[in-house]
Amino acid sequence: MTPSKPIVPSAAPDPYKERILEAARELFTANGLEAVNMYAIAKRAGIGQGSLYRRFSDKGEICSLLLRDSTDRFLLSLENELALPQADKAALDHLRSSISRIVGFIEQHAELLQLIKSEFTGKKQLTQFEHPFFRRLNEFLTQLLRRAAAGGEISPVDPQFTATALIAVLSPDLYLYQMKQHGSTKEQITDGIFALFVTGIQKGQ
Amino acid sequence: MTPSKPIVPSAAPDPYKERILEAARELFTANGLEAVNMYAIAKRAGIGQGSLYRRFSDKGEICSLLLRDSTDRFLLSLENELALPQADKAALDHLRSSISRIVGFIEQHAELLQLIKSEFTGKKQLTQFEHPFFRRLNEFLTQLLRRAAAGGEISPVDPQFTATALIAVLSPDLYLYQMKQHGSTKEQITDGIFALFVTGIQKGQ
DNA sequence: GGATTATACGGACAATTGTCCGCAAACACA
DNA sequence: TGTGTTTGCGGACAATTGTCCGTATAATCC
Numbered sequence: 001m002t003p004s005k006p007i008v009p010s011a012a013p014d015p016y017k018e019r020i021l022e023a024a025r026e027l028f029t030a031n032g033l034e035a036v037n038m039y040a041i042a043k044r045a046g047i048g049q050g051s052l053y054r055r056f057s058d059k060g061e062i063c064s065l066l067l068r069d070s071t072d073r074f075l076l077s078l079e080n081e082l083a084l085p086q087a088d089k090a091a092l093d094h095l096r097s098s099i100s101r102i103v104g105f106i107e108q109h110a111e112l113l114q115l116i117k118s119e120f121t122g123k124k125q126l127t128q129f130e131h132p133f134f135r136r137l138n139e140f141l142t143q144l145l146r147r148a149a150a151g152g153e154i155s156p157v158d159p160q161f162t163a164t165a166l167i168a169v170l171s172p173d174l175y176l177y178q179m180k181q182h183g184s185t186k187e188q189i190t191d192g193i194f195a196l197f198v199t200g201i202q203k204g205q
Numbered sequence: 206m207t208p209s210k211p212i213v214p215s216a217a218p219d220p221y222k223e224r225i226l227e228a229a230r231e232l233f234t235a236n237g238l239e240a241v242n243m244y245a246i247a248k249r250a251g252i253g254q255g256s257l258y259r260r261f262s263d264k265g266e267i268c269s270l271l272l273r274d275s276t277d278r279f280l281l282s283l284e285n286e287l288a289l290p291q292a293d294k295a296a297l298d299h300l301r302s303s304i305s306r307i308v309g310f311i312e313q314h315a316e317l318l319q320l321i322k323s324e325f326t327g328k329k330q331l332t333q334f335e336h337p338f339f340r341r342l343n344e345f346l347t348q349l350l351r352r353a354a355a356g357g358e359i360s361p362v363d364p365q366f367t368a369t370a371l372i373a374v375l376s377p378d379l380y381l382y383q384m385k386q387h388g389s390t391k392e393q394i395t396d397g398i399f400a401l402f403v404t405g406i407q408k409g410q
Numbered sequence: 411g412g413a414t415t416a417t418a419c420g421g422a423c424a425a426t427t428g429t430c431c432g433c434a435a436a437c438a439c440a
Numbered sequence: 441t442g443t444g445t446t447t448g449c450g451g452a453c454a455a456t457t458g459t460c461c462g463t464a465t466a467a468t469c470c
Contacts, residue, residue, distance in 0.1 A: 048450025200405025253420025
């Protein structure tokens with residue numbers, strides 16, 4: 001039994017992955033996302049294309065992992081709040097503040113998220129909603145909506161569908177479109193979402 | 206001056222386009238959308254790849270044109286209703302029935318629309334909202350929402366943003382996801398959208 | 411009507427993606 | 441330590457996309 005790897009699996013899970021991510025990060029920051037291809041990443045990492053594709057089937061997966069730290073921290077911070085004891089009737093306020101934070105996150109990483117999404121939906125026959133990030137976000141939002149429903153805060157909507165619809169509206173695609181085509185600000189977009197997904201489903205009034 | 210072409214420009218705008226669309230249609234129905242590539246379409250149409258790419262930069266554009274008849278007829282029928290004299294306070298009902306019809310259309314052409322969308326957003330730096338079909342749908346929905354706002358039927362939301370959000374929710378992506386992952390029916394999806402985009406923005410109650 | 415310019419066809423070619431397999435290093439077992 | 445097995449590296453290669461340019465045909469102009 002070799003004590004180098006089996007004992008601490010997190011210490012060196014795959015040295016190649018690190019080198020690939022390092023190479024990708026360097027090339028991305030130097031040339032932009034679009035200008036970098038898989039061959040160049042393999043070359044830069046000093047490995048063969050086969051070894052690269054064995055780990056990442058496309059650029060989107062590399063970007064996903066580059067964002068992994070950020071997304072994990074972000075999702076965890078959302079999820080942790082969910083575990084805290086809440087005052088009654090606070091779920092909708094909680095939803096409102098979560099949406100604000102999510103829009104902020106989308107804004108911060110719009111370009112990378114957009115590429116991840118297009119690669120993810122392009123190859124594979126998948127929808128954006130099946131990506132781990134959106135899947136986890138969906139679970140979070142569904143739970144929040146269920147809580148609001150249980151507390152009688154909202155009219156009887158389907159929490160699962162509403163969460164998915166909310167994610168569709170929170171997608172980087174819509175964000176980038178509103179910015180580019182209509183010069184919307186982050187605040188305008190957030191308010192627009194509030195109107196539909198907070199005020200709109202609020203019970204009474 | 207040759208009297209063959211200039212006089213009736215609609216008679217033979219581009220004989221090649223017809224042959225390409227014909228070839229594509231045949232190959233698509235025979236082998237499915239995914240299995241057909243641009244080279245095969247050019248070969249089948251009996252032309253060079255250059256001539257094909259001069260007219261269609263990718264498969265998505267070919268699909269767009271294959272759907273063109275359907276989309277045109279559909280959008281025109283929506284738009285024509287808008288021109289009809291309406292009773293006051295009918296805009297929201299009109300929106301409701303339009304949503305139903307749009308969901309039906311999405312359902313009918315989900316696969317093609319999905320491919321059009323992914324090609325359109327993949328190459329080019331465009332969002333789905335910039336595709337002519339969604340652009341026109343957006344204008345239609347915006348106008349309907351403006352009318353509802355003018356009639357005091359809805360709370361003061363931004364019609365333009367709300368229309369875009371509605372389109373995000375009406376995208377084939379969400380439709381296919383709900384069907385595949387949650388076994389939703391067309392009716393459940395339609396009801397979910399009604400709750401957010403009709404009942405939700407309705408004024409009073 | 412002969413010369414010049416414009417148009418556009420189509421296949422060769424470059425670029426990129428993704429796969430496959432020969433080969434070598436690591437491992438397992440006796 | 442020798443032998444058989446497994447793993448996985450990496451580059452050659454196939455597949456596909458998209459571009460480019462030599463060339464033929466049509467239009468325009470003396």
